[in-house]
Amino acid sequence: VYGHVPEGASKETDQVAPRSPYAASKASGDMLVGAYHVTYGLPTTITRGANNIGPYQYPEKVVPLFVTNAIDDLPLPLYGDGLQVRDYHYVLDHCEAIDLVLHKGQLGDVYNVGTGGEMRNIDMTHLLLKHLDKPESLIQPVRDRPGHDRRYALDITKIRALGWEPEHTCEEALEKTVRWYVESEWWWRPIRNGRDFRRYYERQYKGREV
Numbered sequence: 001v002y003g004h005v006p007e008g009a010s011k012e013t014d015q016v017a018p019r020s021p022y023a024a025s026k027a028s029g030d031m032l033v034g035a036y037h038v039t040y041g042l043p044t045t046i047t048r049g050a051n052n053i054g055p056y057q058y059p060e061k062v063v064p065l066f067v068t069n070a071i072d073d074l075p076l077p078l079y080g081d082g083l084q085v086r087d088y089h090y091v092l093d094h095c096e097a098i099d100l101v102l103h104k105g106q107l108g109d110v111y112n113v114g115t116g117g118e119m120r121n122i123d124m125t126h127l128l129l130k131h132l133d134k135p136e137s138l139i140q141p142v143r144d145r146p147g148h149d150r151r152y153a154l155d156i157t158k159i160r161a162l163g164w165e166p167e168h169t170c171e172e173a174l175e176k177t178v179r180w181y182v183e184s185e186w187w188w189r190p191i192r193n194g195r196d197f198r199r200y201y202e203r204q205y206k207g208r209e210v
Contacts, residue, residue: 001027002049002152005086009155012048012110020147030110037095045105047098050154053177057189060200063088064175067181068188070134077205079101080144082122085151089116090173093166100164102116111162113155128170131178142208157184 002010003017018024036042053063067074097113103130105111129136156166170174181188191197 004149005151005153009153011155043107046110047113050087050089051090053088055180063189066094075140076138077142083120085118088170089114090168096171111159112156115166116156117170139210
């Protein structure tokens with residue numbers, strides 16, 4: 001919801017600046033919840049999370065898509081130059097943070113949730129391939145998507161004041177996620193073989209190679 005962050009890290013008090021309809025839908029949800037709290041006294045808290053990864057993430061998302069493509073020796077469609085910066089956060093850490101905010105957060109407040117770290121998408125891709133012992137020649141640059149923010153970074157000082165710390169770094173979250181998909185083909189293979197996924201994949205990536 002904070003939009004592109006050229007430097008530093010976004011605090012909960014920073015202005016939201018979504019640059020895509022998808023991001024705007026998230027920001028509008030925050031505003032609606034906040035308005036209900038102010039107007040009607042509805043007991044609410046809001047969390048703003050980094051990029052979740054982990055078990056059971058639908059394989060159209062970048063990390064499970066790249067893992068499952070690499071397992072099958074298929075190209076990894078990397079947007080643009082791959083220098084977009086993200087904070088890859090293990091999903092169970094995120095769930096614990098949400099539970100903490102639910103029970104101990106200040107009503108009406110907003111809390112950023114992430115690792116506080118950063119990783120470029122190209123570095124994430126290289127590390128993923130290393131874990132799978134696959135060649136970097138699988139990387140296939142594709143045209144960047146419209147409204148693709150260059151950098152996200154979250155200041156997590158506020159939730160740390162509640163006593164929370166992420167158990168996994170970006171690197172640890174990625175390694176654990178890769179291992180789960182390697183061991184869980186029974187779950188993702190039927191999805192990837194399904195007609196809906198194949199149609200989505202072709203519509204999203206066909207003809208975008210650069």
